[in-house]
Amino acid sequence: MRVPVTDLIGHPGAAKPFTVTLEREDVGDPGASWGPADDALQGPIELDLDLESVVEGILVRGDVSFAVELPCARCLEPQTSEHTVAVAELFPDPRKREDEDEDDPGYEIVDDLTAIDLSTLIRDAVLMDLPVRVLCREDCLGLCPVCGTDRNAEDCGHRPTDEPDPRWAALADLDLPDS
Ligand SMILES: [Zn+2]
Ligand SMILES: [Zn+2]
Known part of the structure; x- marks a missing residue:
């Protein structure tokens, strides 16, 4: 899921919205595993993001929304829930990086500093908010x-x-x- 940022990079203060509805296949490798979200994730993923150029790189902020279906932990009836995760991640410009800064795989500016790849951010957001245990109702x-x-x-x-x-x-x- 690459987004061109040639209009932002090197222009601190410049910003643009990025709003899109994606299918899972649009996010990175079609065969890539979503781990525990693999079976649970239902339907499209909605991004409502702002991409902002800052001195250190590209700041991505906004919401990632999706639905999951998991069985009730007691009666196994499938339960669907909607989730919206607030994200705020910096994609550092390697030219501005201090030598001792660690690489954060998946949060880099790619394609010769012309694009960012949102696949890792989207996956991390889904996995972060994936419920570990759901109940169809409290007194199931x-x-x-x-x-x-x-x-x-x-x-x-x-x-x-x-x-x-x-x-x-x-x-x-x-x-x-x-x-
Ligand atoms: Zn019985
Ligand atoms: Zn139940």
Whole structure:
């Protein structure tokens, strides 16, 4: 996801908006893994950014918005949630860099100082805000540890004192999406 910045670089104070709706395939290598977001990420990713030229390089600020679908940690019903992550990242101009500055891979000005690649920024934003555990509702009753029935939908009659089937007991404790 390269954005030309020839009009900004070397012109501190210059700025331009960058607003676009992307499919996942538009962000970097089509085959690249999104890690834990690989299955969860749904639909397009929206960028509402400002690119600003500063003495040190190009400052990228704004919002990255996306939707994810994850199973409820108790009853496994898929849950969709919308996320907006505020980002603020500097893409340093290597000519302005102090020798001891560390490289931050993915946040460089590329193509002979004519463009920035937003792929890493977008991926980092998605992964940063990916929920570790979702519930369909706070008081979700989850799956019965004895028979596996969704107890939100139906009372199977089992009580916590009944002998659990070990397969469903394991499911009830499942902390998704760590699988
Ligand atoms: Zn649930
Ligand atoms: Zn049951």
